[in-house]
Amino acid sequence: MKHFQTFVIFFLFVNLLPAQNFTYPTLARGSKTCEAIVPKRWYIKDSVRGDLNGDKKADLVVIIECVDTVLERSDNIYKTNPRILFILFKTESGYSKMAQNNTFILRKGEGGMVDDPATTLGIKKGVLSIMFEFVRDHTEYKFRYQENNFALIGASTGGSDGVSTIESWDINFLKKKVKHVVELIGEGKEKTEWKTFKLEKLKKIQKGIQ
Numbered sequence: 056m057k058h059f060q061t062f063v064i065f066f067l068f069v070n071l072l073p074a075q076n077f078t079y080p081t082l083a084r085g086s087k088t089c090e091a092i093v094p095k096r097w098y099i100k101d102s103v104r105g106d107l108n109g110d111k112k113a114d115l116v117v118i119i120e121c122v123d124t125v126l127e128r129s130d131n132i133y134k135t136n137p138r139i140l141f142i143l144f145k146t147e148s149g150y151s152k153m154a155q156n157n158t159f160i161l162r163k164g165e166g167g168m169v170d171d172p173a174t175t176l177g178i179k180k181g182v183l184s185i186m187f188e189f190v191r192d193h194t195e196y197k198f199r200y201q202e203n204n205f206a207l208i209g210a211s212t213g214g215s216d217g218v219s220t221i222e223s224w225d226i227n228f229l230k231k232k233v234k235h236v237v238e239l240i241g242e243g244k245e246k247t248e249w250k251t252f253k254l255e256k257l258k259k260i261q262k263g264i265q
Contacts, residue, residue, distance in 0.1 A: 077125045079157040082141055087149035089115055092141075096122050100138065105178025108200050112145035116176055116183055118160055127162075135162040140260075142183070142205065154205050154261040161187055182208070191215050198260055206257040215240070228257055 080094045093099060100120045107114040121137045138160040143150035163171040168190045177184040183205065186195040192214020198205040206228075213223030218240075225234040235248045 077123075077137070079137065079139065082139070082152055082155055085146070085149060085151045089117060089143060089150060092143070092150070092152065093117075093119055097139075098122065101174060101176055103176040103178055105181075107142070107178060107181055107183060108144060109181060110145075114145050114178075115143040115150060116178065117141055117143065118174065118176070133164050135164050138162055140185075142260075153200075156260050159185075159260065189214070205260040207260070208257065228254060 080097075082094070083092050086092045089099070089102070097119045100118045102115060102117045104113040104115050106112060107116075117140070119139050119141070124134050124136055127133060127135055127137070137157070140154075140156045140160050141152060142154040144153050160174060161172050165172070169188075173188040175184075175186040175188070177186070181199060183198045184195055185198075186193055192212060194212040195210065196207060197209040199208045200206075208229050209225075209227055211223065211225040213221070215221045221238040221240060223234075223236045225236075227233070231252055231254050233250050233252065235250065236245060238245045
């Protein structure tokens with residue numbers, strides 16, 4: 056549990072230090088089209104449409120990637136192409152930016168054995184899901200729009216050690232409960248454990264709207 060909570064918080068608030076000649080752009084607050092918001096030398100890597108704020112309009116979640124390779128430092132210094140996650144609400148005149156996060160989306164070189172983990176975006180019943188897939192496991196985060204920001208309401212991870220066990224964690228940050236399941240491969244035995252935890256406030260994908 057402690058390991059997974061650390062993993063969740065790390066990717067929301069990790070402090071990546073880019074090379075001195077590189078700065079993340081602050082995207083425009085609004086535009087008629089999504090493409091007009093994308094800065095020069097960046098391109099749209101992935102996107103998904105769906106209603107996120109209950110107004111029955113197709114909002115837009117976008118991942119963009121820089122065409123330039125830069126040096127970034129967290130625990131180690133490595134070369135990568137920066138990626139930005141941003142969320143646009145559909146308006147009568149186009150789109151209005153509601154959130155931007157420069158460090159949440161994994162880059163090439165951060166996926167362990169898979170190098171560049173596959174990222175899947177989804178919107179269902181107003182909840183944004185972001186999943187990262189690795190060689191033997193995956194991690195998924197769920198965000199909901201509330202109080203003028205996107206709050207992390209749930210997260211899960213699961214996978215196999217490739218030998219004897221399949222393990223999964225499912226965290227509900229609203230109820231402050233976690234479900235931990237361990238299955239022994241080939242034995243059909245499954246152990247489920249529930250725990251509660253303390254959380255003063257929900258983590259946000261962005262502390263303030265830019």
